[in-house]
Amino acid sequence: xxxLTIQGIALALLVGLAxxxxxxxxxxxxxxxxxxxxxxxxxxxxxCIDCHAEAEPGDKSAAGKPVKLDPEAHAKTLHGGxxxxCIDCHAxxxxxxxxxxxxxxxxxASCHEKAVKEYAxxxxxxxxxxxNGVAAACGDCHGTHDIKPTSDDASKVSRQNLEATCGACHGxxxxxxxxKVPGGNVSAKYHDSIHGKLLHGDTKAxxxxxxxxDCHGTHDxxxxxxxxxxxxRANIPETCGTCHGxxxxxxxxxxxxxLRAANVMTAPGxxDCHGTHTIADHNAPKWQVEVIRECGGxxxxxxxxxxxxxxxxxxxxxxxxMATCASCHGAHDxxxxxxxxxxxxxxxxxxTCQACHPKANANFVKFQPHANKNKKDSGLVLYYTTKFMxxxxxxxxxxxxxxxxxxxxxxxxxxxxxxxxxxxxxxKH
Ligand code: HEC
Ligand code: HEC
Ligand code: HEC
Ligand code: HEC
Ligand code: HEC
Ligand code: HEC
Ligand code: HEC
Ligand code: HEC
Ligand code: HEC
Ligand code: HEC
Ligand code: HEC
Numbered sequence: 172x173x174x175l176t177i178q179g180i181a182l183a184l185l186v187g188l189a190x191x192x193x194x195x196x197x198x199x200x201x202x203x204x205x206x207x208x209x210x211x212x213x214x215x216x217x218x219c220i221d222c223h224a225e226a227e228p229g230d231k232s233a234a235g236k237p238v239k240l241d242p243e244a245h246a247k248t249l250h251g252g253x254x255x256x257c258i259d260c261h262a263x264x265x266x267x268x269x270x271x272x273x274x275x276x277x278x279x280a281s282c283h284e285k286a287v288k289e290y291a292x293x294x295x296x297x298x299x300x301x302x303n304g305v306a307a308a309c310g311d312c313h314g315t316h317d318i319k320p321t322s323d324d325a326s327k328v329s330r331q332n333l334e335a336t337c338g339a340c341h342g343x344x345x346x347x348x349x350x351k352v353p354g355g356n357v358s359a360k361y362h363d364s365i366h367g368k369l370l371h372g373d374t375k376a377x378x379x380x381x382x383x384x385d386c387h388g389t390h391d392x393x394x395x396x397x398x399x400x401x402x403x404r405a406n407i408p409e410t411c412g413t414c415h416g417x418x419x420x421x422x423x424x425x426x427x428x429x430l431r432a433a434n435v436m437t438a439p440g441x442x443d444c445h446g447t448h449t450i451a452d453h454n455a456p457k458w459q460v461e462v463i464r465e466c467g468g469x470x471x472x473x474x475x476x477x478x479x480x481x482x483x484x485x486x487x488x489x490x491x492x493m494a495t496c497a498s499c500h501g502a503h504d505x506x507x508x509x510x511x512x513x514x515x516x517x518x519x520x521x522x523t524c525q526a527c528h529p530k531a532n533a534n535f536v537k538f539q540p541h542a543n544k545n546k547k548d549s550g551l552v553l554y555y556t557t558k559f560m561x562x563x564x565x566x567x568x569x570x571x572x573x574x575x576x577x578x579x580x581x582x583x584x585x586x587x588x589x590x591x592x593x594x595x596x597x598x599k600h
Contacts, residue, residue: 289390305350421503
């Protein structure tokens with residue numbers, strides 16, 4: 172470190188003097204201002220390069236950052252190859268002289284105004300500005316001296332690498348905690364979702380499944396509470412719909428979608444039923460059973476009555492080859508029963524049951540999937556049978572309860588009586 176600093180100062184003096192020597196040399200004076208600028212620009216960087224190339228590989232700055240820079244390697248990078256000089260990014264005045272005073276962070280705004288502006292107004296940028304040192308800065312997603320074109324497979328934001336780039340923070344329990352990142356270990360969930368699994372599989376779908384940024388945007392990433400966010404409650408169907416047009420259309424025509432269009436935000440959008448980072452294959456039995464609970468979370472009365480039926484009891488045990496809510500109501504095209512297109516309308520109910528009960532007839536569909544045993548309007552027979560059973564059960568308990576108490580009373584009395592009598596055999600031993 173000391174050696175480097177001494178070398179550095181010597182070099183700085185030398186390089187610092189070079190322009191003076193150049194200016195004094197006859198015939199070498201630049202002809203125009205433009206040419207002067209062109210000749211000066213690479214010089215400014217050359218000064219930095221020369222000195223930083225001299226450093227030893229292990230040398231660290233006061234802030235603990237590596238100082239060594241390989242000029243040849245740097246010249247091959249996207250920016251080093253002519254797109255930017257050292258001082259374009261390292262624009263702080265303090266770097267122009269050595270020793271450096273307050274090097275400051277590198278800047279990108281002079282050339283990437285749009286990206287910088289977008290970033291500043293959204294999740295990561297705001298958090299950084301607010302002092303959250305864990306929130307992603309440009310370099311965390313793009314690299315620093317090794318930035319590659321976004322279309323390059325080796326880029327940190329390429330299809331191959333993006334999951335790992337976001338995962339460096341969103342998949343690290345330690346950083347999630349340190350950065351107070353909402354959602355916890357989102358990367359692990361995404362990795363195991365149908366989207367994540369297909370991304371790592373070898374079907375054609377791997378090129379079409381969404382990466383983090385397909386749902387969240389890139390620089391315009393906003394928290395879900397922000398109405399402009401691609402993942403705000405109102406915008407989720409649109410975001411999923413960019414790829415799932417058919418499902419989105421069916422949902423829009425169903426009761427839930429219609430309610431949303433009328434601004435009833437309690438109606439479910441895609442993720443209320445499917446989850447977000449845990450989206451599963453729709454044929455997976457585990458999910459099919461889970462989604463019943465999602466429907467039931469909003470339709471509490473209907474899940475209670477459903478659980479009373481054979482269908483509901485069996486799916487509660489985890490068997491999915493049974494009628495779930497969606498088997499009778501549909502998934503996206505759910506409609507009220509008055510609507511003739513509803514799967515439970517008078518017109519269609521028979522066909523709905525026949526899908527699994529081929530022998531079903533008009534009589535069979537009189538069965539009430541949501542019969543409420545505690546309400547008279549679900550049928551007097553069921554109501555009074557339930558009441559009779561409840562009374563019978565209460566009666567049985569009352570009778571046996573009383574019986575047990577009387578029995579206990581008698582036993583105690585008998586025990587007391589026995590204690591009163593002398594024990595016949597005890598003195599013989
Ligand atoms: C005379 C040699 C010398 C010259 C010329 C020089 N540097 Fe440095 N630079 C160093 C040394 C030594 C360090 C590490 C010590 C320190 O922290 O100041 C360093 C550190 C740095 C750092 C890292 C600071 C940090 O955040 O830890 C940056 C960035 C940097 N230099 C950029 C530049 C740029 C840009 C130029 C050209 C305008 C330049 N340097 C010119 C020697 C030099
Ligand atoms: C595209 C912009 C860009 C260019 C061009 C650039 N740098 Fe950097 N440099 C960065 C970023 C970003 C960092 C990370 C630290 C920060 O954000 O300030 C960095 C860090 C450094 C560091 C500290 C080591 C480290 O890895 O953190 C040194 C030393 C450095 N640069 C020197 C140079 C020199 C010398 C040149 C010219 C040959 C140069 N840089 C050109 C963007 C740039
Ligand atoms: C959270 C990660 C992340 C952060 C932070 C980030 N970017 Fe990006 N950036 C991306 C992704 C992903 C893409 C690729 C978008 C695509 O493929 O369409 C991208 C694309 C770009 C592009 C090329 C396309 C365009 O939009 O112009 C530039 C330039 C860029 N970023 C610069 C920056 C700068 C400058 C910053 C800091 C202000 C920054 N990025 C911060 C993830 C990020
Ligand atoms: C002096 C101007 C300048 C500065 C400063 C600069 N860049 Fe660039 N950057 C460019 C140019 C020019 C390109 C090549 C654009 C192209 O090929 O379309 C580029 C390309 C990129 C790309 C690839 C874009 C793509 O479409 O594939 C990214 C990402 C990027 N820069 C990020 C950064 C980051 C991050 C910083 C700050 C640390 C930075 N740049 C600073 C000029 C600059
Ligand atoms: C299929 C679309 C989709 C993909 C892919 C996706 N997300 Fe999300 N993400 C969402 C939605 C929608 C929300 C809003 C959460 C909600 O409504 O429960 C969200 C929320 C978040 C949150 C905030 C969590 C919270 O509870 O507030 C973070 C952080 C996040 N996502 C990061 C990521 C990362 C990192 C990846 C990639 C590994 C990723 N997301 C992939 C759709 C997606
Ligand atoms: C260097 C660490 C880091 C990286 C890399 C990173 N993030 Fe983040 N991210 C954070 C932190 C920290 C927050 C919390 C910001 C805050 O306090 O609101 C955050 C917030 C978010 C949020 C907003 C959550 C909310 O609802 O407030 C989303 C969405 C998100 N990140 C997605 C991504 C995606 C997608 C990528 C990859 C392209 C990515 N992040 C890369 C650290 C990171
Ligand atoms: C009320 C709950 C619910 C809502 C809201 C919902 N889905 Fe579904 N979705 C389901 C169920 C249940 C299935 C399984 C249907 C089956 O097994 O036939 C399904 C199946 C799917 C499938 C696979 C089968 C197919 O139709 O391609 C996709 C893709 C899908 N949904 C996407 C979406 C999208 C996108 C949205 C938002 C526009 C959405 N879902 C809204 C419950 C829902
Ligand atoms: C970038 C495009 C894209 C986005 C955005 C997207 N998906 Fe997907 N999704 C796919 C692809 C591709 C598949 C693989 C199956 C296929 O080919 O349809 C898939 C699979 C699914 C499946 C399983 C389908 C099945 O047959 O079982 C569901 C459910 C699903 N996505 C729901 C969602 C939801 C909900 C969202 C929004 C939060 C969403 N997707 C966002 C592309 C996308
Ligand atoms: C996030 C809450 C939520 C979830 C999840 C949900 N729904 Fe709904 N659903 C509603 C709301 C709100 C209405 C409108 C009810 C009203 O107007 O009384 C509705 C309406 C309906 C209707 C039309 C009946 C009517 O009264 O208009 C049926 C049938 C229905 N949902 C079935 C389902 C099924 C089946 C599922 C699961 C696959 C499901 N719902 C998931 C909230 C939800
Ligand atoms: C075996 C078929 C079947 C199953 C399974 C089923 N339902 Fe129904 N559902 C019906 C029929 C038939 C009706 C109309 C008669 C009635 O209201 O009892 C109905 C009515 C409804 C209604 C009121 C519709 C309206 O227009 O008023 C809602 C809401 C509902 N069910 C939700 C659910 C939910 C949530 C589940 C799962 C927990 C579920 N259903 C399971 C067949 C079924
Ligand atoms: C997704 C398939 C499916 C659908 C749709 C379905 N059921 Fe079932 N249901 C079953 C299965 C499996 C059993 C188990 C007994 C069996 O195999 O018959 C069953 C059992 C029953 C039982 C009790 C056992 C019995 O056979 O007496 C009744 C009653 C019943 N269903 C009525 C209906 C009615 C009414 C409808 C239409 C509103 C309907 N189911 C729709 C799959 C379905």
